[in-house]
Amino acid sequence: MTSDSRTQKRIVTVFGGTGFLGRRIVTRLLEKGFTVRAASRHPDRLAALFSSDARSPEAVRADILDASSAASAIAGSHVVVNAVSLYVERGNLTFERVHVKAAADLAAASRKSRVEQFIQISGIGSDSRSESSYIRARGRGEDAVASAFPGAVIARPSVMTGPDDAFLTILVRLIRLLPVYPLFGDGGTRLQPVYVGDVAEAVSHLIDGNDHGDSSIFEFGGLQIYTYEELLREIARQLDIRIRLIPMPFAVWTALARVAEFLPAAPLTRNQIDLMRHDNVAAADLPGLKELGIEPHDISEVIRAIEEANRSGI
Ligand SMILES: NC(=O)c1ccc[n+]([C@@H]2O[C@H](COP(=O)([O-])OP(=O)(O)OC[C@H]3O[C@@H](n4cnc5c(N)ncnc54)[C@H](OP(=O)(O)O)[C@@H]3O)[C@@H](O)[C@H]2O)c1
Numbered sequence: 084m085t086s087d088s089r090t091q092k093r094i095v096t097v098f099g100g101t102g103f104l105g106r107r108i109v110t111r112l113l114e115k116g117f118t119v120r121a122a123s124r125h126p127d128r129l130a131a132l133f134s135s136d137a138r139s140p141e142a143v144r145a146d147i148l149d150a151s152s153a154a155s156a157i158a159g160s161h162v163v164v165n166a167v168s169l170y171v172e173r174g175n176l177t178f179e180r181v182h183v184k185a186a187a188d189l190a191a192a193s194r195k196s197r198v199e200q201f202i203q204i205s206g207i208g209s210d211s212r213s214e215s216s217y218i219r220a221r222g223r224g225e226d227a228v229a230s231a232f233p234g235a236v237i238a239r240p241s242v243m244t245g246p247d248d249a250f251l252t253i254l255v256r257l258i259r260l261l262p263v264y265p266l267f268g269d270g271g272t273r274l275q276p277v278y279v280g281d282v283a284e285a286v287s288h289l290i291d292g293n294d295h296g297d298s299s300i301f302e303f304g305g306l307q308i309y310t311y312e313e314l315l316r317e318i319a320r321q322l323d324i325r326i327r328l329i330p331m332p333f334a335v336w337t338a339l340a341r342v343a344e345f346l347p348a349a350p351l352t353r354n355q356i357d358l359m360r361h362d363n364v365a366a367a368d369l370p371g372l373k374e375l376g377i378e379p380h381d382i383s384e385v386i387r388a389i390e391e392a393n394r395s396g397i
Pocket of ligand 1 (some may be wrong): 098099100101102103104105122123124125126145146147148165166167168169204205206207239240241242243244250
């Protein structure tokens with residue numbers, strides 16, 4: 084069998100395959116010749132997402148909170164990727180339920196179904212001892228997945244950017260709009276924004292290559308590390324806008340986020356504020372993009388793409 088036909092026979096199921104990161108993982112794997120299942124609660128959205136692509140994924144309706152639909156989606160898969168998110172808790176839909184219990188159940192079901200590789204998308208800063216319920220659940224989720232599926236790969240991106248992101252796009256719009264821009268605290272938190280396409284590429288390398296040795300935790304950060312203040316100044320510089328920054332205490336941001344979370348597509352969430360309290364930079368002692376041979380995109384390219392998308396009203 085040629086390596087191409089071996090790849091085509093490998094079925095990769097991406098839970099969260101309609102999401103910001105998940106759909107890029109799906110696209111990259113299809114380009115590499117894998118057979119891909121994109122699983123989500125709304126597979127009908129897939130047709131529009133992949134209409135311009137040469138190949139389409141198999142659309143599967145699955146809810147990771149429902150064991151039987153998850154098991155059907157997993158059946159026959161060689162690789163399972165969990166790229167499901169939950170940023171705001173609503174009723175029974177808690178961080179603990181989605182990021183810990185459902186992630187562990189998915190890993191256990193994958194093991195039972197003889198899946199060869201399980202990749203859990205988590206985030207830099209995940210910490211099972213954190214005071215933040217979100218960051219704690221991400222850390223506990225990693226531990227639970229690793230117990231349920233020994234050898235599982237944990238992929239932790241920093242904040243991800245791209246033309247349809249929920250971070251840089253909003254910063255670009257607000258910096259154009261506001262005469263004075265508020266900082267998170269004193270703006271000193273260090274960030275390493277990473278292009279979402281680079282993370283998708285990295286996940287595809289984890290699946291198709293043997294170049295990751297025995298490592299099970301990867302951290303994906305972008306080309307540059309900025310303090311939040313430096314990042315805002317860099318965006319303003321590229322937009323050719325004079326920016327005035329003022330410090331704003333985290334407690335005020337948390338209060339604002341508490342209100343914003345009532346909006347259907349919350350523009351600000353408490354978990355974002357919690358993440359902004361601590362540096363979000365890839366650890367020097369963990370493998371990342373460089374070890375997978377990936378040259379990260381410069382943020383200026385992403386800002387240009389966001390501006391382009393804003394201009395064409397996408
Ligand atoms: N975005 C970032 O900057 C960032 C940074 C670091 C880490 N991460 C992590 O990366 C992962 C992906 O994030 P994202 O921003 O790409 O998320 P996203 O755009 O919000 O997409 C989430 C995906 O999960 C699916 N989903 C949600 N609940 C589900 C459920 N119960 N069962 C099955 N599918 C479900 C959604 O589809 P349906 O609604 O159709 O089900 C969607 O496809 C998450 O683990 C996130 O924490 C993200």
